[in-house]
Amino acid sequence: MIIVDAHCDTITTIMDTGEQLCENKGHIDLKRLKEYDSFVQFFAAFISPNHAKMGALCRAIDIIDRLYREIEINKDDISLCRNYDDILAATKANKIAAILTIEGGDALEGSLSALRMLYELGVRAITLTWNYRNQIADGVADAITGGGLTPFGKDVVAEMNRLGMMVDVSHLSEAGFWDVINCSTAPIIASHSNAKKICNHRRNLTDEQLLALKKNGGVTGINLCPDFICSDTKASMKHVIEHIEYIVALTGEDTIGLGADYDGIDATPEGLEGVQCINNLLNELLKLNYSEALVNKIAGQNFLRVIKRVLTN
Template structure:
């Protein structure tokens, strides 16, 4: 069964360590590697550009991350760049591994829409306005004042809609979430968030937010961050399924995808620490859901969405 994962932070690690490689990498450092994507049956992996606080606010680290993507990821034999629905179709037909670029936090663009357009030309196809804190565009979910979009942030949303860049609401404050949901003329995604009613963490989504994403024909990436999954000391694969089950109860069966957050975490769900272990999730899903439903969650919903909402190219 094929896999689509809509969020990993391996580019962040590759940015910080010039000696790391994506293929044949040092053991014990990267969660997501070329070999593990092949072993998992991955058909598409989204690579987030995340800039750490010490380097944030500048364009250069973003561009360096794009360069790492080209030099280390796309240089692997079966990795192909996905920017359009046509490229996605070709990737699936040829049995390759698609690589899609996203931007996690727009601080480095400094409110300049030309910089966004340049990143679109460089292949960025999804963007989250913030990480957890505030920037020129919006407040993140951990910003105590809980503000919404700035004027520049509203311009950013409108420009993303024009360009065909998917808007990602996973890290936004609740107020900013609702403003993006209202302003965007296109479906939006939460690339790596779970259900707050199952695990009460600020990064998880309320029932109302989940329903709104469903109404807008968006997607929600079930994430494997243990403390977004459960408050238990040891978090199991079955705990992940509780979030899927709840979202299905809200009408989200066709709106669930995977958003692992591999390489953005240093703790793991037991038996779910890298893409090569995704078979454990698939096996658990097949005990509760049909093959068709399991295929939807593992890849089908995300592939259908991208076929519809990536630029035609």
């Protein structure tokens, strides 16, 4: 089994705490990741609203540089991967497969040249917005305007399709989501978003969005932020599984994966306090008579399918 977690903020967080990737007090470190036979971890360079206003590209470069330095220090345990073959090579060598992403298209600062250079640095997915409006689109916090992709945003999606990068619609306004669905020529991802029917939060996806994601061939990653899981009680593994069950029942087996949002959330569901607990979730699904094939899809095969299709170079 290859496990894929499509979103964490660990690198950004350890920059702020002064800790190291090999071992830290956060939700993810290499010591815990290495407990798994094969693990693919997306590492996001998070562009906070403060940095989005000024120096967004420089902030992205700083975070990317930190990931590069951590990989160099721990090169026997982790490898930066740019495509599906790189992932297979890393897991075969018993290394963590790292996928570099950016959370917040503010990092482009309105430049397709910046997009292309970030691709050359190894960025393979971009979350187009982080809640708020930027040069690409409106985020979920600005959805009241009805705004979707800007003309520049449509150019960004087209260029990401051409380069072979995953377009990530988590945090994007609903109008922006539909614009991406209509203009992307490749499967897209919602790296860390849940089912709105189960928890009515602006960050979650409607049934119509989930069905469109299915038709597109994309995947959504279950987010472990308690606010996105349930609103009226303490979040637990049971509530996480409710989202998984709902999405599987609605869209089938191929649209669901993991996008924990570890180190980007202040709290976790009971029983899922860190990456060391992911196996607990998968084992619980098996106990509930989920087939081994379906659990493998949720664990990583669905995201791996998109990676293989989209990351061509």
